[in-house]
Amino acid sequence: MTAAAGSTGAPEELDLDAQIAAYQREYPEVDPQVEKVVTALGRLNRRMNVAYGRQLVDLGISNSEWEVLKALVVVGQPYRLGPGELAKRLGLTPAAMTHRIDRMVAEGLVTRERDETNRVRVIVELTDEGREKWLATMRLASAFEDDLLQDLTPLERTILGEILIRLLRRVESSQPDAGGRLEDLD
Amino acid sequence: MTAAAGSTGAPEELDLDAQIAAYQREYPEVDPQVEKVVTALGRLNRRMNVAYGRQLVDLGISNSEWEVLKALVVVGQPYRLGPGELAKRLGLTPAAMTHRIDRMVAEGLVTRERDETNRVRVIVELTDEGREKWLATMRLASAFEDDLLQDLTPLERTILGEILIRLLRRVESSQPDAGGRLEDLD
DNA sequence: GCATCAAACTTTAGCGTTGAAGTCTTGACC
DNA sequence: GGTCAAGACTTCAACGCTAAAGTTTGATGC
Numbered sequence: 001m002t003a004a005a006g007s008t009g010a011p012e013e014l015d016l017d018a019q020i021a022a023y024q025r026e027y028p029e030v031d032p033q034v035e036k037v038v039t040a041l042g043r044l045n046r047r048m049n050v051a052y053g054r055q056l057v058d059l060g061i062s063n064s065e066w067e068v069l070k071a072l073v074v075v076g077q078p079y080r081l082g083p084g085e086l087a088k089r090l091g092l093t094p095a096a097m098t099h100r101i102d103r104m105v106a107e108g109l110v111t112r113e114r115d116e117t118n119r120v121r122v123i124v125e126l127t128d129e130g131r132e133k134w135l136a137t138m139r140l141a142s143a144f145e146d147d148l149l150q151d152l153t154p155l156e157r158t159i160l161g162e163i164l165i166r167l168l169r170r171v172e173s174s175q176p177d178a179g180g181r182l183e184d185l186d
Numbered sequence: 187m188t189a190a191a192g193s194t195g196a197p198e199e200l201d202l203d204a205q206i207a208a209y210q211r212e213y214p215e216v217d218p219q220v221e222k223v224v225t226a227l228g229r230l231n232r233r234m235n236v237a238y239g240r241q242l243v244d245l246g247i248s249n250s251e252w253e254v255l256k257a258l259v260v261v262g263q264p265y266r267l268g269p270g271e272l273a274k275r276l277g278l279t280p281a282a283m284t285h286r287i288d289r290m291v292a293e294g295l296v297t298r299e300r301d302e303t304n305r306v307r308v309i310v311e312l313t314d315e316g317r318e319k320w321l322a323t324m325r326l327a328s329a330f331e332d333d334l335l336q337d338l339t340p341l342e343r344t345i346l347g348e349i350l351i352r353l354l355r356r357v358e359s360s361q362p363d364a365g366g367r368l369e370d371l372d
Numbered sequence: 373g374c375a376t377c378a379a380a381c382t383t384t385a386g387c388g389t390t391g392a393a394g395t396c397t398t399g400a401c402c
Numbered sequence: 403g404g405t406c407a408a409g410a411c412t413t414c415a416a417c418g419c420t421a422a423a424g425t426t427t428g429a430t431g432c
Contacts, residue, residue: 011277014260016351022260027324031332033343038234038331040350045231046277047357048224064418074200074208084380091197091232096419098382103418120380120427138213145224146217148356152349157219160349163342164226165202170334171233250388270410282389284412289388306397306410 016040048148055140061133064100065109069134072110072126079126082115086124109133202226234334241326247319250286251295255320258296258312265312268301272310295319 013019016039023030049063056066071089072079081089087097101124104110109130115121126134149157199205202225209216235249242252257275258265267275273283287310290296295316301307312320335343 012274016354019260022262023324025262026259027321027328030324030328033347034328034331034335037335037343037347037350040347040354041227041231042234044350044354044357045227047354047361048228051357051361073212074205076208076211082380083382088198093420094381095383095421099418118380118428122381135213138209138216142213142216142220145220147360148353149220149223151352151356156349157223159345161219161223161226163338163346164223164230166337167334168202168226168230168233170337171230171237174333175233175236268410269412279390280411281391281413285388304398304410308411 011046013043016043051144052141055144056137059133059136059140061107061109061137065104065107066134066137068100068104068124069109069126069130069137072124073131073134079131080123083122083124104130197232199229202229237330238327241330242323245319245322245326247293247295247323251290251293252320252323254286254290255295255312255316255323258310259317259320265317266309269308269310290316 014022016036019039020032020036023035024032052066053063056063061069067090068086071086072081075081083097083101084094086101087094090097101110101112105112108127111125111127113123113125115123152160200208202222205225206218206222209221210218238252239249242249247255253276254272257272258267261267269283269287270280272287273280276283287296287298291298294313297311297313299309299311301309338346
């Protein structure tokens with residue numbers, strides 16, 4: 001009655017080749033190589049997210065909170081952003097941001113105050129504690145990432161990065177990006 | 187007051203290089219190349235999921251339902267699996283599976299019945315309609331995937347696939363996989 | 373200067389998920 | 403052959419998110 005209960009700990013997937021074979025069996029028109037790349041990509045990402053998640057649990061914050069910390073750190077000092085802007089960058093609704101900020105204020109990771117020059121706006125600012133948390137996550141995450149790519153030669157890393165960026169550009173160019181605004185994208 | 191309301195339509199992210207530069211500024215020990223690969227990977231995946239999501243909306247099913255359809259199709263005829271096994275493969279709790287199955291039965295995508303040879307067990311089986319839905323998603327998804335990889339040469343596809351699989355193996359070997367069982371993984 | 377409209381955030385209702393407790397069946401032990 | 407433990411699923415309470423309505427502040431027009 002231990003483990004296997006809570007779940008959320010990495011789905012148990014079939015061997016990759018077996019899964020591709022199943023797709024071919026059920027839908028013969030599929031291109032096995034394409035499917036293999038795409039499936040590996042998705043699976044790798046899921047596994048990485050599970051790994052990040054475990055590290056975050058050790059640090060006592062959730063993935064949602066990590067996203068907010070990252071967004072605030074990336075803008076640089078004084079680490080401030082409004083709830084609306086945060087919501088847009090994280091891809092969720094303003095309502096969700098309100099609640100996230102509630103929790104994070106309660107935990108001392110950020111502060112929330114009205115902008116006195118424009119009282120409609122609210123300013124969310126990273127606390128020192130929040131910044132420390134982010135640094136701690138960064139130490140763990142980058143160690144994990146370094147380890148993950150350890151087997152790759154410098155050339156392979158370069159090639160991988162270059163290919164991924166090309167794919168990214170392709171998918172972004174085909175996505176009008178919902179609101180239509182893709183100003184600061186690239 | 188149009189757009190930008192509902193959100194969930196791909197977060198608006200900074201230019202990749204700008205984001206890497208921010209990480210270097212805030213945490214100089216980071217390896218920019220590693221970070222670039224990892225960030226591109228995550229971002230690509232998110233964009234792809236948004237794209238899949240849009241296709242699914244067109245077909246009238248949710249991402250959750252798609253996952254269940256895939257799992258059932260992959261096992262092959264007669265397309266049967268128990269709720270517990272489904273939950274394990276999808277990486278969620280049995281409770282969530284119960285509700286998902288409720289919805290999918292109501293929509294006619296699967297059937298649920300007790301196993302008469304062992305009345306503790308329940309059997310979830312894909313209906314013809316469910317299988318048709320899956321085929322439709324597969325047609326759209328594979329077209330999207332073919333298009334995504336279109337710019338890559340055969341050699342690049344091979345290299346990409348090979349590198350991804352090596353990364354996958356590395357991350358899987360470092361994850362005891364929660365329950366400790368990784369039998370049919372590889 | 374007052375009224376109206378727009379913008380930014382918050383509140384409310386509903387849905388899907390988790391974690392924990394509950395129900396029902398099967399198998400084993402005495 | 404009856405009781406008891408284990409397994410498989412379901413039910414319940416709490417939480418986070420979305421969509422939509424509500425509130426407060428700022429800007430515009432007359």
